[in-house]
Amino acid sequence: MLPRVKIQFLNGLLGTVGESPDGLLALVCGASAVTGKLALNTAYTITRPDDLAGLGATEENNAKLYKHVAEFYDEAESGTKLIVYPVAATTKATDICDYTKTAEGYARDLIMRQNGALRGIGIAGVNSGVSAAGANGLDPDVLTALPKAQQLGEWATTELYAPVFFVLEGRCYDDSKELKDLTSETCNRVCVTIGDTVASSKDAAVGTLLGRIASIPVQRNIGRVKSGSLFPAEMYVGARKIDESGSTVSSIFEKGYIVARKHVGRSGYFYADDPMACGPTDDYAHITNRRVIDKAYRIAYDTMLEELLDELELNEDGTMQHAVVKSWQQTLENAVNRQMTASGELSATDGEGCQCYINEKQNVVSTSKIELTLKVRPHGYSRYIDVNLGFQVTTA
Secondary structure, three states: OOOOOOOOOOOOOOOOOOOOOOOOEEEEEEEOOEOOOEOOOOOEEEOOOOHHHHOOOOOOOOHHHHHHHHHHHHHOOOOOOEEEEEEEOOOOHHHHOOOOOOOOOOHHHHHHHOOOOOOEEEEEOOOOOOOOOOOOOOOHHHHHHHHHHHHHHHHHHHHHOOOOEEEEEOOOOOOOOOOOOHHHOEEOOEEEEOOEOOOOOOOOOHHHHHHHHHOOOOOOOOOOHHHOOOOOOOOEEOOEEHHHOHHHHHHHHHOOOEOEEOOOOOOOOEEOOOEOEEOOOOOOOEHHHHHHHHHHHHHHHHHHHOOOOOOOOEOOOOEEOHHHHHHHHHHHHHHHHHHOHHHOOOOOEOOEOEEEEEOOOOEHHHHOOOOEEEEEOOOOOOOOOOOOOOOOOOOO
């Protein structure tokens, strides 16, 4: 076995060498090639909507790609990097996410070409041959893509040390059918969004969601009211405006999908929350926790890689000396606190937002293995606020 650093995610703990590009996302979108300019199955880095024009992609010849990119930059500032990966519109999301498919045009190829830099991948405008929902209220391809995307995300994490999450387009949403409940799934690296900026659309506003994610720090909820409303002036689920779809929005949300909503007394639209396609008791059941733990993973990997195959001062029984253990612990904690706690991405006490523990009884001579436990402290989120309101009366 090659010498290596291995990091294992802990779960069940919540009870329910440069700047890190935390918002670097990719959009895999069905598109049409433009001779001499836009080639399918090729990654392009853009920083503003006008960059599409340089690739020959317009609203006329690539309506969906143009729409998603424009809506991305309605949320994210011009200058924000977005990796655009056009594919044939007939390609299925299930195939795109299949980690066994290594050729150009599939997500694994995109991840490899970006050398692990991607934090998230949105998939939209594909499987164009299907225009109606299946028995579970969506294009069946969306639901079969879920476990494939999860598997690909896990592969990227364990093999490339490059954790990534996926945003799937909830295509062909049909409110007359019973929507599949995603809270019974185990895909904590995948989320599905429903609703669009166009009435009666078979698509979903993936560009808007990606733009909001790219514009906020890793610990911030996409539905945070203080961050302001989403850019679109109108948003729909099916044929009806979200304004008129309170019960439908509630039902979609309760089944684990990302959907926009209205708040009484506020203009514009806001995301209801940021659920992943898994049960609510999973530690990584929200995009916020997924992004936070993934960033900590990358920091831990980069920090510990420096120690790989280094000499260690040992005690007579083959265990690490106390000073070495403390040095390792401090080095890792300092790295996380410097890159995350200091910028408010972790909850902190006296500037400390994480804790590293190393069992000093490990016999390094006999195993050549050192196990560490790193725990980071996430933020809490005020999802439910109850106010007890009454009169204050003083009687004589």
